[in-house]
Amino acid sequence: xxxxxxxxxxxxxxxxxxxLAISACKPQAGYPLDTLAPTSDLTKxxxxxxxxxxxxxxxxxxxxVGALFLAVLVFSTRTGSPRQPSVKHSDMYLEMAWTIxxxxxxxxxxxxxxxxxxxxxxxxxxxxxxxxxxxxxQWWWEFHYPTLGVETADEVHIPTGQTIHFELFxxxxxxxxxxxxxxxxxxxxxGQENQITLVANVPGEYYGQCTEFCGDSHANMRxxxxxxxxxxxxxxVKHQLEPPTKPTSGPAAAGAKIFADAPxxxxxxxxxxxxxxxxxxxxxxGPDLTHFGSRSTLAGSIMDNTPRNxxxxxxxxxEVKPGANMPTLGLSGGEMDELVAYxxxxx
Ligand code: CUA
Numbered sequence: 001x002x003x004x005x006x007x008x009x010x011x012x013x014x015x016x017x018x019x020l021a022i023s024a025c026k027p028q029a030g031y032p033l034d035t036l037a038p039t040s041d042l043t044k045x046x047x048x049x050x051x052x053x054x055x056x057x058x059x060x061x062x063x064x065v066g067a068l069f070l071a072v073l074v075f076s077t078r079t080g081s082p083r084q085p086s087v088k089h090s091d092m093y094l095e096m097a098w099t100i101x102x103x104x105x106x107x108x109x110x111x112x113x114x115x116x117x118x119x120x121x122x123x124x125x126x127x128x129x130x131x132x133x134x135x136x137x138q139w140w141w142e143f144h145y146p147t148l149g150v151e152t153a154d155e156v157h158i159p160t161g162q163t164i165h166f167e168l169f170x171x172x173x174x175x176x177x178x179x180x181x182x183x184x185x186x187x188x189x190x191g192q193e194n195q196i197t198l199v200a201n202v203p204g205e206y207y208g209q210c211t212e213f214c215g216d217s218h219a220n221m222r223x224x225x226x227x228x229x230x231x232x233x234x235x236x237v238k239h240q241l242e243p244p245t246k247p248t249s250g251p252a253a254a255g256a257k258i259f260a261d262a263p264x265x266x267x268x269x270x271x272x273x274x275x276x277x278x279x280x281x282x283x284x285x286g287p288d289l290t291h292f293g294s295r296s297t298l299a300g301s302i303m304d305n306t307p308r309n310x311x312x313x314x315x316x317x318x319e320v321k322p323g324a325n326m327p328t329l330g331l332s333g334g335e336m337d338e339l340v341a342y343x344x345x346x347x
Contacts, residue, residue: 139220139300271290
């Protein structure tokens with residue numbers, strides 16, 4: 001057998017160290033879907049588990065690569081060497097060692113994993129827990145606060161320091177609710193209620209995204225999570241409970257009439273103007289627009305909420321979000337401006 005060349009040994013060494021190099025990388029700040037930037041008790045637990053298992057993996061890697069190098073560089077037989085390679089058919093101690101050690105490694109990974117699963121998926125919740133129903137649709141997210149009477153879409157607000165219990169439902173196909181910095185990821189399955197429980201710690205605006213392929217506009221099914229101080233959250237709730245603006249003159253008033261006459265009102269609720277009963281469960285239902293103007297994004301959170309973008313969306317929803325259920329209304333330029341003015345007035 002020929003001895004391996006220095007070059008091939010070096011190449012194997014670099015290859016073996018590659019995972020080490022990756023795991024040592026600190027992601028740069030500013031990635032909105034960064035899974036290594038925890039801001040809640042749940043994501044902190046997941047992050048700590050990830051670090052724990054990665055450190056263990058690195059130790060295993062070092063031992064294995066070390067043994068490989070010893071075998072290649074120290075204990076290998078070279079051409080012309082007078083020594084014969086050792087031949088051994090069985091060794092009870094070795095057999096025991098490589099059965100027991102991997103079993104211990106698996107145990108060292110399993111115990112903390114199960115501990116985190118039990119800790120992060122409780123069956124009981126503190127008295128002051130805030131339940132938030134998340135209803136996934138092709139392709140947008142509906143959020144209900146059953147104890148507060150608030151309904152909104154694509155942007156969920158939660159306070160810091162309070163247990164939040166997300167109850168996940170799907171109206172059509174399987175989606176996945178992924179908010180990496182705040183709450184990890186969980187599938188949203190028709191006919192089954194899944195849950196996420198967390199306490200958020202850091203106020204801020206966080207990105208979310210559907211991560212289960214759910215049709216044409218799966219990639220356009222995003223959302224935002226606004227984590228707020230309790231005082232800011234109370235202010236938001238109070239504002240959401242107020243009735244919508246009722247413009248009496250100008251383009252917004254004309255737009256309100258267009259909204260009521262056009263098919264918009266069939267699918268979209270504006271409290272006191274159009275809407276569904278609580279029992280409504282059939283057919284298509286679009287986002288609640290009562291306070292649409294106060295949201296920062298629209299259309300599955302893929303665009304900033306600006307008059308220009310709202311007009312672009314209404315003009316041809318299918319172009320912005322392929323497969324969208326919203327029809328093209330065929331409004332004239334003037335009517336469009338008025339409808340957009342009305343929607344944006346719904347602060
Ligand atoms: Cu919903 Cu992908």
